[in-house]
Amino acid sequence: MKILFFLFLSVLPAAAAQTISHDLRVSLSPADGSLAVTDRVSLPAPAEEFVFTLHRGLNPSAKGAALEELPAEAAARYGINGSTAALTAAYRVRPPRPAASFTLEYAGVINHPPGEQAQEYARSFSETPGVISPEGCYLSGSSGWYPHFEGALVTFRLEASLPVPYGAVAGGLRTRTSAKAGRNTAVWEAAKPQDDITLTCGKYTEYTRHEGPLEYQAFLRSPDPELAARYLEATGKYIKLYSNLVGPYPYGKFALVENFWDTGYGLPSFTLLGNKVIRLPFIISSSYPHEILHNWWGNGVFVDYASGNWCEGLTAYLADYLIAENRGKGRDYRMAALQKYADYVSGGADFPLTEFRSRHSSASEAVGYGKALMAYHMLRGLLGDENFRLGLKRFYADNAFKTASFSDLRASFEKTTGPGRLKPFFDQWTARPGAPALALKSARVTRGNDGYDLEFTLAQTQDGPPYDLQVPAAFYLEGAAEPRLKTLPMREKEATFHYSSPLQRPLRLEIDPEFDLFRRVSPLETPPTLSRLLGASKPLIVIPEGEPGEPWRGLAAAWTKDKANLPVVKADTEIDALPSSSSYWLFGGENLLARDFEAALEAYGAAFGMDTITIENRRFPREGHTFVFAGFNPADPAHSGALVVSGSTDKLQLLAGKLPHYGKYSWLVFDKNMTSLATGIWKTAASPLAMNLAPEAPAPGPYPARPPLAWLPSVFSENRMLADARALAAMKGGRAPGTPGHEAAASYILREMRKAGLKPFAGYGIAEDSAPAGQRNLVGMVPGGSDKERYLILAAHYDHLPAKDGAVFPGADDNASGVAVLLELARHYASQPQARTVVFAAFDGEESGRLGSKAFVSGLPAAMRGRMNAALNLDTVGRLGAGKILALGSGSSDKWVHILRGAGFVTGYDYAAAGDLDSSDQVSFIESGIPGLQLFSGPHADYHKPGDAAEKLDGRGLVKIAEFAREMADYLAGTSEFITRPAGGQSPAAAQPSGERKASTGLVPDFAFQGKGVRAGEIAPGSPLYKAGVPPGSVIIKFNGVAVEGLRDYSAELKKFSPGQKVSVTYLSGGAETAVDIELAAK
Incomplete structure (x- = not known):
């Protein structure tokens, strides 16, 4: 069954009455688009006649039997659909006596160039019923290239012969290949029933991998071993996943075949992807597993x-x-x-x-x-x-x-x-067609002798009878960290429910907050986005009257090239009221209708000042910036409105071409050159299926985590990484340099490095036994192949803080987690060497001012430093949870943003290029002119505390970090050009401890924040900021009167003060600027 990006193209009858066997011998001539075929057809039982369809113009003949072409009305009596009569003809074969088989011979041209068909089967793809050409061939059941019997399944043996250098691929297993007399021959056999026989050909480079009885293949139109290796690995990964989840893989092979035009076909035991599609970085982890799963669903059942x-x-x-x-x-x-x-x-x-x-x-x-x-x-x-x-x-x-x-x-x-x-x-x-629709009609809390009672009423508002529903509900109770979840059976159009809580007062009620129930959602349950406006038919555009509207007229004129869907443009003075039943655009801050729109956006935390606009606590100057905002039509939230304002109107016409690429967002900010600066999605302001029951009701979530139905397999072991991290965190007395625990940690890491098969690096032993305290680095390597004299550094520090006042600091996240990932990457690359040499460095002395990494870099000859592509540092990566992977130091090369984007595409994991900090060992490389980047899972209250324990590590998060780092390392250690170097790099300074801040405000920074200032991801309870009433999510913009551009500024200013000193802090929250005085606490 051919599936076009998961779309079935043919129809099977309700009951497949029989399975027909084909023994096909096919000779293909790509040069002239022809084929010659002999097909011995075998049926389950003898018959007096055989009726089938075949592509027109192939001049079939049946050995020892009479053959005739049937007119359409006669074919219809055999259940043959006449809609394909232009392409195929119906034939009847009558043997001299009842027989269970016959042999058919035919030859001719099948050459329908892609795009010829009027019908488009999938977005952006051309289609053909069949083609044989010098570029390759594609023949499916709909091509009519073999005799098709209505309502039957098929098994087959297919022997395909083509001139060198062409090769053929079909369903089933390849049982024989040969090359002689200038022709390549392959035999493909499918013993299990299928509903189609598809044959492709091309000038392929073939790659193969075996896993037990299964064979994975990649047929590429040009040599690309790295791409093939990725697909073959993914094939094994997803076949393992679905074999465990559904049942044994139904075929003996799965093949990735590159097509000569853009396609996304799923076929029994192989997929046919176009040369553009196959190289899209996200396909391998999105559409490709879908194609593989269709071998169970659609091509297996x-x-x-x-x-x-x-x-x-x-x-x-x-x-x-x-x-x-x-x-x-x-x-x-x-x-x-x-x-x-x-x-x-x-x-x-x-x-x-x-x-x-x-x-x-x-x-x-x-x-x-x-x-x-x-x-x-x-x-x-x-x-x-x-x-x-x-x-x-x-x-x-x-x-x-x-x-x-x-x-x-x-x-x-x-x-x-x-x-x-x-x-x-x-x-x-x-x-039943349709969907239920829910309404929360009322809710009230009463208190009695037995505690609190929440009474609320739900209604099904759809037309027709009620549905039998299991309605999820979330109850937020006073003092509870998470909402309590409950399922409500509802079989009536309206029902009243009670929720009892003996001690804790209900504060908030939500109905189906995680969208687990199929229903017709209200527009107010989801945030307004630009996608609701961009597809509008003949949209209304309102511009300022007179001279202020001139720049906006140019934007309106460039709005669309579709002459049949031009916008309706009106001046703001022509509009008495905005349309109540359609969407619209407002252009210009001077627009008479803009102020009301801006006021509505304040519900999302936006604030519009004379000179600045604040969005989610990020402040932007109006001058030199263009802003786009989506919001609901206040008359009908089923429709949306948008506002565009600009302090740089000379390039507004460029905006029309950019907006369609940003449909999923609620707001956009562009600079004076119309380059995107920031994007975001509004948080839902007020769902009609949620109700606050008290003024102090909490914000929605977080909801209890749920495991997926099945975890995706990985080349990296969660259990092994957790075992490494636990072992390092359990070292008696901690891992401070010079302590027995530090020595034991070094021995453990050395043992694992040697077990992985690492070699000494560049004349150094893996362990620097004679190094001064804090400089005992553990360094090994996996030698490269074609470019082994150039290097990638993968690093993690293994030291931690000394015990203090009887308290031991396990340092599980900081940085046993990073070492665990480093060791797992070492095991992987030891079995998968890259073009360049990959160096694995477990650095000492990071907590003492990067002593180990500074000594390492300063000890390298200048020539060797010049042969180092980059350093990727793993530090504090053990508590990812639902957060983003943070990348610190991305300013050290302008290529990091592209490498991060590629890793994000392939893995599907969220990441953020966070601010640059002088915080970890990547800085030692940056100072020496080598690009460096730190991967980081984010801050938490246990940082440098005894509470940084192994039981709090996130094993799945470690797998995600390893997979993300691997994608980056594959690129950096491959054959790509060296990435650009950091500007102004200098030799590392003498190894001296850097200044350490002693004071604390209680702010836990949000490293993913990319605006000016420092956003508080959390505010530690009881801390100075907590006592001053600064809420989480606030953005610190000034510290004691000094402007704070980012984390580096904030840290530098804080280091100037000691615990007990009083300072002022200015922050943004809810679009408003507030200043408070606090007394600093000890760190």
């Missing part, structure tokens, strides 16, 4: 289209959604699916899942993919993860290589629940 396509939603749930869930973005994915349904499905566009065949519009996608995956999500919630996984395995085992329906799916899950128990669920969500 076939779809009974007559009763509805269950396959696309299930594949999307177990591929696209599961990956998002692994990345901590499951809620966002569900919200987006519900928002698409609300945006695109209305009126006659809705239909039940039992009528979904394939995606052909945004509405059909929102139902067939979005509603379906939400139905599977609710089924999972109903059964629990373990029973849901068991049901998936049973469904596959019961129906492999058979045609299956929603009823078959239900029957497999009912083996756990009991027969008939899930029929109401499936009937409601697959056979």
